[in-house]
Amino acid sequence: MNSIEEKLWSYIDGTCTADERAAIDLLLVENETYQQTYLELLALNREIAGMELEEPSMAFTYKVMENIRAEHARQPLKTHINNNIIKVIGGFFIITITTMLIMVLASINWSVAGQVSVPTVKMPDFSGIMNSGVFKGFMFFDVVLLLFVVDGFVRKRVLYKQS
Amino acid sequence: MQSKLSDIDLIKQTLAGNQAAYADLIKRHQRFVFTLAMRFTKSREDAEEVAQDCFIKAYRSLDTFKQESKFSTWLYRIVYTTAMTSLRKKRVDTSSIDDEETYIQVENVSSGFDTNDVENKSRSFYLNQAIEQLTADDATIITLFYKGEQSLEEIAQTLGIEANSVKVKLFRARQRLKEKLERNLKHEVKELI
Numbered sequence: 001m002n003s004i005e006e007k008l009w010s011y012i013d014g015t016c017t018a019d020e021r022a023a024i025d026l027l028l029v030e031n032e033t034y035q036q037t038y039l040e041l042l043a044l045n046r047e048i049a050g051m052e053l054e055e056p057s058m059a060f061t062y063k064v065m066e067n068i069r070a071e072h073a074r075q076p077l078k079t080h081i082n083n084n085i086i087k088v089i090g091g092f093f094i095i096t097i098t099t100m101l102i103m104v105l106a107s108i109n110w111s112v113a114g115q116v117s118v119p120t121v122k123m124p125d126f127s128g129i130m131n132s133g134v135f136k137g138f139m140f141f142d143v144v145l146l147l148f149v150v151d152g153f154v155r156k157r158v159l160y161k162q163s
Numbered sequence: 164m165q166s167k168l169s170d171i172d173l174i175k176q177t178l179a180g181n182q183a184a185y186a187d188l189i190k191r192h193q194r195f196v197f198t199l200a201m202r203f204t205k206s207r208e209d210a211e212e213v214a215q216d217c218f219i220k221a222y223r224s225l226d227t228f229k230q231e232s233k234f235s236t237w238l239y240r241i242v243y244t245t246a247m248t249s250l251r252k253k254r255v256d257t258s259s260i261d262d263e264e265t266y267i268q269v270e271n272v273s274s275g276f277d278t279n280d281v282e283n284k285s286r287s288f289y290l291n292q293a294i295e296q297l298t299a300d301d302a303t304i305i306t307l308f309y310k311g312e313q314s315l316e317e318i319a320q321t322l323g324i325e326a327n328s329v330k331v332k333l334f335r336a337r338q339r340l341k342e343k344l345e346r347n348l349k350h351e352v353k354e355l356i
Binding site for chain 1: 182186190193195197198201207211214218219223287305310315340344
């Protein structure tokens with residue numbers, strides 16, 4: 001349901017249709033309630049439209065720009081690096097490595113490749129060490145150390161949850 | 164002295180690295196942004212903090228501004244969301260923009276006022292007082308419509324609601340403002356409006 005005021009606000013704002021406008025025009029001529037309400041709303045509308053905006057402090061713009069400058073200064077170096085430069089450097093190395101690889105492969109004499117013998121490497125024997133008392137003692141020390149670290153971690157979590 | 168360049172030109176210059184252009188943009192919009200922030204915070208200190216935050220946020224995401232709407236509409240959207248977040252952080256009670264029926268009833272601050280005082284105070288004082296007594300949403304919608312040079316569609320964009328809802332909310336906000344004025348001024352309101 002459209003109240004008188006709702007209709008009149010639409011009329012004042014210019015958001016009503018042409019037919020509605022014509023109807024209200026007629027009512028404003030004939031109906032005293034409409035006339036009085038219209039004048040009240042019109043005056044209120046004028047008052048609101050004429051209200052002053054608030055003024056921030058004199059240094060407002062300066063403070064904002066200082067914050068922006070400080071933020072720029074704090075930005076990590078990686079944000080200032082031009083990605084194109086990185087791409088060019090990367091491209092240079094890829095081309096160099098590929099060229100060198102092609103040159104090396106081209107200089108290999110493939111006909112004698114099957115005759116190359118790989119030297120045998122003699123590995124030390126660890127079986128004695130694994131069974132010794134020194135190794136068992138070392139493992140025992142490691143287990144104690146691990147329990148100590150786990151205990152510290154659990155204590156920290158409990159304290160964090162309590163806080 | 165403020166630049167005569169358009170907002171879009173100033174944005175282009177800012178994106179090209181000219182920080183002075185952004186300072187011009189701030190000077191151009193600071194009064195409205197600050198007023199809008201005041202509607203939420205009701206305190207000059209907090210409003211200045213919110214307004215500063217808005218301009219910094221806008222600077223950071225200036226390159227995402229697509230120019231599909233006015234810069235002011237885009238900026239006011241930032242102000243609205245920043246101010247709402249600030250309000251929530253401070254746990255100040257405010258009604259939702261979607262909740263029309265619940266609004267804060269501020270007690271009549273000038274009950275038992277002296278008639279001579281009323282005559283001495285300016286009309287804008289009473290208007291500002293009544294606006295301060297409105298909820299943040301009501302005060303914002305009135306400010307955007309009257310002082311932000313925003314159409315109903317642009318306000319809808321700023322508040323993230325339908326244009327028809329804006330029309331209804333604007334009507335109700337003005338009704339409440341009228342009631343506050345009447346309550347504050349009692350008989351004097353007849354002379355004021």
